[in-house]
Amino acid sequence: MSKANDMFVQILESAVEPFGLRSKDFIVLTAIDTMGPQSQQQLASTHGIDRTTMVSVVDGLERLGLVQRARNPDDRRKYAIGLTSEGQALLRHKVAPAMLDALDNFLAPFSPDERELFNKLLWRLVYERDSPGEDEAGERA
Amino acid sequence: MSKANDMFVQILESAVEPFGLRSKDFIVLTAIDTMGPQSQQQLASTHGIDRTTMVSVVDGLERLGLVQRARNPDDRRKYAIGLTSEGQALLRHKVAPAMLDALDNFLAPFSPDERELFNKLLWRLVYERDSPGEDEAGERA
DNA sequence: TATTGTTATACTCTATAACTATA
DNA sequence: TATAGTTATAGAGTATAACAATA
Numbered sequence: 004m005s006k007a008n009d010m011f012v013q014i015l016e017s018a019v020e021p022f023g024l025r026s027k028d029f030i031v032l033t034a035i036d037t038m039g040p041q042s043q044q045q046l047a048s049t050h051g052i053d054r055t056t057m058v059s060v061v062d063g064l065e066r067l068g069l070v071q072r073a074r075n076p077d078d079r080r081k082y083a084i085g086l087t088s089e090g091q092a093l094l095r096h097k098v099a100p101a102m103l104d105a106l107d108n109f110l111a112p113f114s115p116d117e118r119e120l121f122n123k124l125l126w127r128l129v130y131e132r133d134s135p136g137e138d139e140a141g142e143r144a
Numbered sequence: 145m146s147k148a149n150d151m152f153v154q155i156l157e158s159a160v161e162p163f164g165l166r167s168k169d170f171i172v173l174t175a176i177d178t179m180g181p182q183s184q185q186q187l188a189s190t191h192g193i194d195r196t197t198m199v200s201v202v203d204g205l206e207r208l209g210l211v212q213r214a215r216n217p218d219d220r221r222k223y224a225i226g227l228t229s230e231g232q233a234l235l236r237h238k239v240a241p242a243m244l245d246a247l248d249n250f251l252a253p254f255s256p257d258e259r260e261l262f263n264k265l266l267w268r269l270v271y272e273r274d275s276p277g278e279d280e281a282g283e284r285a
Numbered sequence: 286t287a288t289t290g291t292t293a294t295a296c297t298c299t300a301t302a303a304c305t306a307t308a
Numbered sequence: 309t310a311t312a313g314t315t316a317t318a319g320a321g322t323a324t325a326a327c328a329a330t331a
Contacts, residue, residue, distance in 0.1 A: 008149035080289040112272040131253040221312040
């Protein structure tokens with residue numbers, strides 16, 4: 004399991020590395036492209052990233068000219084982190100295709116049916132579970 | 145994938161934590177119990193752990209009285225790290241069962257057939273792959 | 286008072302370099 | 309000269325605490 008995940012992570016990291024990105028950057032760019040401009044808190048909490056870490060992630064993306072920090076006029080404490088046109092173009096035409104390629108490479112040992120099956124099993128493993136930590140009364144010493 | 149692995153790791157770590165152990169410790173203890181006394185280098189390289197890290201892993205296990213450092217008489221540079229009787233008893237009767245319990249808990253969403261299927265798919269994902277990095281000539285820009 | 290973003294700081298994990306003793 | 313073990317050190321990566329601006 005962990006070995007497969009290590010390969011998975013390394014393949015995805017290698018896919019975005021030529022663009023000077025980490026997989027975290029891809030996640031953030033995709034979230035903005037999909038959901039629209041968001042605050043750093045939203046971007047952080049949605050993806051289980053610490054908000055202080057998100058500062059440097061956005062710093063890096065801004066330095067690359069891929070996102071821009073605009074203030075949210077409705078709540079001036081928040082930013083509205085949005086994609087620049089360059090950021091959107093790079094994500095859609097270069098980075099996302101590279102990620103899809105990498106995922107395809109990772110799943111190369113599987114047939115299309117097996118890919119679907121594997122995905123379903125993984126999904127159930129994560130989400131089809133009794134409320135975690137709720138039945139700890141029955142734990143063994 | 146990574147989310148499932150995070151759960152996997154956390155469940156296994158929680159299983160050995162009551163014994164004051166980390167999953168790395170379990171791996172080392174099991175390796176010694178299975179293969180017999182080994183040098184720190186063997187223990188390290190076999191499981192992709194750095195040899196300097198292995199020093200502190202063995203330090204911790206020795207402090208807990210679970211392993212002992214004996215010199216290898218055939219090559220006095222090497223240790224022969226062996227289990228103490230306490231270490232073997234704890235591993236076999238407490239830690240290993242806790243690990244099996246944890247694994248069972250992790251795979252709870254699956255039926256027996258699905259567990260076997262999932263294992264086979266994972267195995268193929270890791271090992272049924274073209275020699276990694278060999279066909280990079282065909283990589284895209 | 287609480288929240289957003291920021292900075293400085295600390296902590297964990299791991300890797301590198303240099304040393305010793307042995308081969 | 310090379311290897312096993314050790315130590316000190318440095319580098320990621322991440323988390324905690326405290327602060328300013330805003331709500």
